[in-house]
Amino acid sequence: MATNRGLFSRNFKKTFPIAVRGEGCWIIDESGRRFLDASGQAAVVSIGHGVQEIGLAMAEQSSQIAFAHTSQFHTAQAEKLAERLLAIAPPNFRKGGRVYFTSGGSEATETAIKLVCQYHLESGQKNRYRVLSRRQSYHGSTLGAMSVSGNVARRAPYEPLIPDWGHIAPCFCYHCPFEKTFPQCELACADDLQTHLDGGKKEDAAAFILEPVVGATLGAAVPPDGYVSRIAEICRKNGILLIADEIMTGMGRTGKPFAVQHWGIEPDLILVGKGVASGYAPLGAVLVSARVVEAFERGSGAFMHGFTYQAHPVCTAAGNAVLDYLESQKLFDRVAPAGKNLRDALSSLLSHPHVGDVRGLGLLLGVEFVKDKSTREPFPKSENIAEKIRQACLDEHVLTYPTQGCVDGLRGDHILLAPPFTISPEESALIPRALHSALARVFPA
Ligand SMILES: Cc1ncc(COP(=O)(O)O)c(C=O)c1O
Incomplete structure (x- = not known):
């Protein structure tokens, strides 16, 4: 019924x-x-x-210790899952990278927005705070995440509450915003990032966020070869960080652990959610590359951000059990x-x-x-x-x-x-x- x-x-x-x-x-x-x-x-x-194994692993963790606040303790489950995620990430995460666990995708996006802002502060660049993104994108439903999302319908009721930090063209060959065809287009949609930076205050841009394959908003729109690497190159050239929102595409969904691995690029942050615990527990994460970690280590050493339930022992136990299953069943x-x-x-x-x-x-x-x-x-x-x-x-x-x-x-x-x-x-x-x-x-x- x-x-x-x-x-x-x-x-x-x-x-x-x-x-x-x-x-x-x-x-x-x-x-x-x-x-x-x-x-x-x-x-x-x-x-x-x-x-069944996932529920059993969660019950086992819960019977040992269900909760310990991250300001006072780490747990073996969280540390183990962090190391395992870094091991399957692109090379710039494997040595010296770290993981910030959240309770889902939107919290991961919020965390990334604040993290890139503080990264620039730690590196002595006080003005960089704007996170650029694309029209026709979705990065989560909290207000920070909505600010970087370019999903018109989902933004509409909340426009007064969300700043517009700048959106560039989507990469969507079936309905190309430039009415061009690949490869004659010469990746005009990627170059739109440079055009945007040149046309505005370049100095206050902190990062660019993208879904490597645009999920809900564009219905699995895959970029043509060269797009993601051109974007990565523009970010490097302009001193802004690249955030790969792999909340939908990550943890194997596109055939590699992370979709960016199809194009061999190394983003500065990778966001995961959804598949990281396959729905068995609310879990998300920000994978932070070594370069970004180093800035915090050299600087204040403390991220001004936190959630009560971050790195939750039972949720990270679910994440470990899901990864065990993905690996043992060769999924x-x-x-x-x-x-x-x-x-x-x-x-x-x-x-x-x-x-x-x-x-x-x-x-x-x-x-x-x-x-x-x-x-x-x-x-x-x-x-x-x-x-x-x-x-x-x-x-x-x-x-x-x-x-x-x-x-x-x-x-x-x-x-x-x-x-x-x-x-x-x-x-x-x-x-x-x-x-x-x-x-x-x-x-x-
Ligand atoms: C690409 C992307 N980013 C962020 C989110 C937000 O994740 P959550 O709903 O877990 O907060 C979603 C959810 O659909 C998503 O597809």
Whole structure:
């Protein structure tokens, strides 16, 4: 039975089924209906639902010591997870890097904003505080994170509360903001960062933040080769730090531990969340590279920031157990073949007149619906196509993650697909099947 009791829910006009159990790629509700979790619950669940070892590891830690404040103690779980994350990060994190644990992605973004500001203070550059970002991006829902997000709809109600530190063009080939085509575009969207810096007060820029593959806002938009390295180069040249928001793309989701590793770049900070504990506990982290750590070590030695629940022992125990599982089951290696398999199957959707694009990397995939395929014109927002597709897929017992606004912040309909890495070929085949039948219902002949 669907319900909406007690909770200040995300949408008062909707009712929600009650989830009672998870098994692998499936979520079961209280009336026994089984749903294929093709979205990984917003690209969170990587190892699948209901893995007993994780709960046992959390219970074990909780029975030993459930909480110790980080101003007084460290715990073995947190230190161990920090070292393990640094070991799979790019080379500039491995020796001398450190990890700041949070309770989720938005807290990681907040932490990074303050961290880059203090980094510049520690390095004697008192004026650098502006964190630049891109239009059509999402970095979290707290006010600092919203300030750097370029998601029009999510920012709109709070505009008076959030500063605009500067947004450059998105990197989105399917709807190129410069109406150009790669490679003739010569990466105009990356050079927009330099143009922005040249056009403003360069001296107060502290950092640039980007999602290596843009998740919710653009539906798994992958940058062309050369984009991420050009951005990294511009950051270095202008003395600003590069923050890779890997809250959605990190921990294996795109086929490598961190998506930046596809292009061999070394950001200064990497943000993780979601997959770092695969949904078993609220956990996020900021991976801090050696160069940034050194500035704090040489300087004040203390970061003016903190959360009561940072580096929580039970949450970091969950993180360690999830990483054990990813490693023992070789799940990092499953993403590329499972992603290819799903993407190949999804490409059959492209024969439909309203499926404009199938895109993504690894198991972070997007399907965009357009009104006119030849012009890539979106549907009017009021038609609510992404939500209609989600509902029709739900009727087929397949869970997807719909968003509107990929074209201009308001128009543009896509769904995100990000199933657990454990998805089998048989389960994968159910996703395009559900989408074909959803399309037939949303767009009757
Ligand atoms: C790229 C990115 N950054 C930040 C966040 C915010 O993370 P959280 O919802 O855990 O606060 C999200 C969440 O969707 C995200 O996708």
